Amino acid sequence: xxxxxxxxxxxxxxxxxxxxxxxxxxxxxxxxxxxxxxxxxxxxxxxxxxxxxxxxxxxxxxxxxxxxxxxxxxxxxxxxxxxxxxxxxxxxxxxxxxxxxxxxxxxxxxxxxxxxxxxxx
Amino acid sequence: xxxxxxxxxxxxxxxxxxxxxxxxxxxxxxxxxxxxxxxxxxxxxxxxxxxxxxxxxxxxxxxxxxxxxxxxxxxxxxxxxxxxxxxxxxxxxxxxxxxxxxxxxxx
Numbered sequence: 192x193x194x195x196x197x198x199x200x201x202x203x204x205x206x207x208x209x210x211x212x213x214x215x216x217x218x219x220x221x222x223x224x225x226x227x228x229x230x231x232x233x234x235x236x237x238x239x240x241x242x243x244x245x246x247x248x249x250x251x252x253x254x255x256x257x258x259x260x261x262x263x264x265x266x267x268x269x270x271x272x273x274x275x276x277x278x279x280x281x282x283x284x285x286x287x288x289x290x291x292x293x294x295x296x297x298x299x300x301x302x303x304x305x306x307x308x309x310x311x312x
Numbered sequence: 313x314x315x316x317x318x319x320x321x322x323x324x325x326x327x328x329x330x331x332x333x334x335x336x337x338x339x340x341x342x343x344x345x346x347x348x349x350x351x352x353x354x355x356x357x358x359x360x361x362x363x364x365x366x367x368x369x370x371x372x373x374x375x376x377x378x379x380x381x382x383x384x385x386x387x388x389x390x391x392x393x394x395x396x397x398x399x400x401x402x403x404x405x406x407x408x409x410x411x412x413x414x415x416x417x418x419x
């Protein structure tokens with residue numbers, strides 16, 4: 192059974208960079224069938240897809256984040272990471288990492304438990 | 313971006329009821345439609361993919377239908393553990409987008 196676990200600071204100051212890591216266990220991050228995603232959910236609101244990364248390093252980031260998002264993968268540690276720069280209070284949310292299964296159609300079949308990141312001074 | 317609109321936004325029902333939730337896409341997405349269930353404080357859980365394919369270990373009382381722009385999620389006989397929020401999600405084109413959610417509450 193694949194498991195994902197987010198880790199990182201729960202509090203980030205405005206204008207700083209939010210950094211999170213997702214550790215994958217029970218399966219290899221290097222499988223070609225999967226694109227590893229970040230999804231967020233502001234308190235009491237719906238889900239927003241941030242983007243994905245493939246183990247090869249190929250990425251796609253939601254244009255709504257403009258150029259604030261960066262993702263990376265470390266296959267030796269079976270981890271992938273998210274950096275979101277210039278954060279504001281609007282970036283306060285539960286951040287989930289998820290496995291994107293690229294078998295038709297692309298769907299998120301395993302999720303981390305989520306981590307709440309609060310942007311506040 | 314493809315906009316996904318769910319209806320209703322909230323729904324009250326009783327154990328044993330049959331309920332249907334609708335999801336409409338702003339353009340045709342073929343069958344590139346997935347459904348998730350989310351309980352309070354928990355991560356979403358995949359229920360169905362490709363509009364009508366049941367994810368492993370999901371009870372058969374859940375079913376999905378539709379194609380192009382109009383989709384449905386049906387729960388044939390509500391169980392106490394089904395009271396949750398449900399989201400549709402399109403994977404026809406990036407950026408992938410979700411519906412706003414339908415909260416299913418106990419009547």
